[in-house]
Amino acid sequence: MKVEFHLNGELVGAEVEPRTTLADCIRNDFQQTGTHLACEHGVCGACTVLVNGEAVRSCLLLAVQVQGDRVVTVEGLSGDELTPLQAAFRKHHALQCGFCTPGFITTAHALLSHEPEADEERIRDVLSGNLCRCSGYVPIVDAVLEARDAYRKSGDK
Amino acid sequence: MKPPVFEYASPATVAEAVRLLAARGGNAKVIAGGQSLMPMLNFRLAAPELLVDLKHLKDLGGIHIDDAGVRLGAKVRWCDIEADQRLQSAHPLLCEAIKSVAHYQIRNRGTVGGSLAHADPSAEMPGVAVTCEARMTIVGPAGTRSETADAFFTGPLQTSLEPDEILTEVALPPWPHARRWAFLEFARRKGDFAMAGVALYYDLDEAGQIANVHVGAIGIADRPVRLAEVEVALNGQRLDDRLIATAAKVARDSVDPPTDIHAPGAYRRALVATLLGRGLKKSAARGV
Numbered sequence: 001m002k003v004e005f006h007l008n009g010e011l012v013g014a015e016v017e018p019r020t021t022l023a024d025c026i027r028n029d030f031q032q033t034g035t036h037l038a039c040e041h042g043v044c045g046a047c048t049v050l051v052n053g054e055a056v057r058s059c060l061l062l063a064v065q066v067q068g069d070r071v072v073t074v075e076g077l078s079g080d081e082l083t084p085l086q087a088a089f090r091k092h093h094a095l096q097c098g099f100c101t102p103g104f105i106t107t108a109h110a111l112l113s114h115e116p117e118a119d120e121e122r123i124r125d126v127l128s129g130n131l132c133r134c135s136g137y138v139p140i141v142d143a144v145l146e147a148r149d150a151y152r153k154s155g156d157k
Numbered sequence: 158m159k160p161p162v163f164e165y166a167s168p169a170t171v172a173e174a175v176r177l178l179a180a181r182g183g184n185a186k187v188i189a190g191g192q193s194l195m196p197m198l199n200f201r202l203a204a205p206e207l208l209v210d211l212k213h214l215k216d217l218g219g220i221h222i223d224d225a226g227v228r229l230g231a232k233v234r235w236c237d238i239e240a241d242q243r244l245q246s247a248h249p250l251l252c253e254a255i256k257s258v259a260h261y262q263i264r265n266r267g268t269v270g271g272s273l274a275h276a277d278p279s280a281e282m283p284g285v286a287v288t289c290e291a292r293m294t295i296v297g298p299a300g301t302r303s304e305t306a307d308a309f310f311t312g313p314l315q316t317s318l319e320p321d322e323i324l325t326e327v328a329l330p331p332w333p334h335a336r337r338w339a340f341l342e343f344a345r346r347k348g349d350f351a352m353a354g355v356a357l358y359y360d361l362d363e364a365g366q367i368a369n370v371h372v373g374a375i376g377i378a379d380r381p382v383r384l385a386e387v388e389v390a391l392n393g394q395r396l397d398d399r400l401i402a403t404a405a406k407v408a409r410d411s412v413d414p415p416t417d418i419h420a421p422g423a424y425r426r427a428l429v430a431t432l433l434g435r436g437l438k439k440s441a442a443r444g445v
Binding site (some may be wrong): 001017018019021024039040041042045048054055056057059060061062063065067088107111125128135 | 158159161162163164165167188191192195196198199200208210212236240259261262265266346347348408430
């Protein structure tokens with residue numbers, strides 16, 4: 001089936017089997033391999049992307065289901081300079097192997113964009129859907145708390 | 158961990174969706190948020206010929222609140238419930254229960270109808286539906302029918318839905334402002350399916366005694382259940398520590414939960430008693 005959607009701001013199209021997950025489509029058809037796949041059944045959060053601004057698991061979504069939608073991956077959240085989340089993750093050593101990091105970045109970006117006043121409890125609640133096996137949760141929460149200031153200032157960045 | 162081969166359709170009307178389902182006999186599945194079905198497909202526990210996506214169906218995403226209660230369209234997502242401030246007073250038990258549903262990303266796509274149709278015995282929404290005596294609206298080739306939640310759930314991951322029927326709405330009866338209630342569940346990690354959970358509510362009569370008590374439980378049987386013997390023990394009584402202890406004992410003695418890889422049956426039985434006791438205490442503090 002033909003599917004067209006906006007990927008990181010660019011209109012893209014691909015011929016996919018209906019069974020192709022959005023995660024596989026992004027990685028295989030568009031070589032955007034920042035979106036990581038681990039559990040492939042909605043437990044680990046590594047594959048989190050934004051669809052129309054909302055954080056969703058791209059392993060639990062078919063590519064054909066995002067026809068016409070706006071998809072943003074971790075690649076779409078970077079620029080020439082480090083973003084506030086990237087800078088805070090680096091500063092707080094919020095990653096070791098880095099495999100889970102794209103999911104944490106996309107999830108935290110969605111949260112702070114919608115709820116720039118989120119407190120630590122809310123941040124922990126939301127990040128509970130992402131697994132980090134290097135045991136980095138405390139620095140990750142610290143990093144998101146620090147990046148929060150930038151979202152408060154910029155409004156809906 | 159990739160889904161099996163299937164065809165995909167995204168019809169524009171409920172009637173067309175029903176027709177597509179009927180044409181495949183039992184070999185087509187409805188998909189909405191997909192947060193239960195996609196894992197089943199990825200594990201290949203489900204292998205339908207055709208997926209019928211409800212994405213383009215209008216009118217299934219509404220939250221309606223009036224004197225007759227709360228009606229949730231099948232496509233209402235968990236995040237829609239969280240965002241609707243009216244529900245905090247229109248159905249606080251629903252709001253509390255769905256806080257325990259999975260995680261942030263899943264709540265952005267998972268739907269009320271999907272959870273009900275999937276019928277996991279540990280899931281929160283089916284538990285709320287059974288406890289509150291919800292009514293389901295179901296559309297099939299013969300038209301629209303209505304069914305009680307109690308009749309809807311027939312077993313583990315099993316409902317009375319025919320393969321060519323679609324659940325379109327669930328209606329929860331009205332919620333008096335002074336009603337007392339609680340929802341508690343226990344899971345080892347936040348967002349996991351509950352090992353056991355208890356939903357309860359009651360009204361107080363003029364003498365301050367418990368009336369119209371409803372107690373439901375999840376995770377302890379092959380479907381969500383009402384704890385009828387506990388309700389009998391509570392109705393007409395005044396809530397105090399002694400009654401709470403009695404109710405917990407009745408709960409412990411009246412349930413027979415299964416043993417599986419997540420927890421032994423005896424542990425679940427103890428959980429139900431503990432959660433019921435805590436829930437009753439919590440409900441007492443909610444008086445207005």
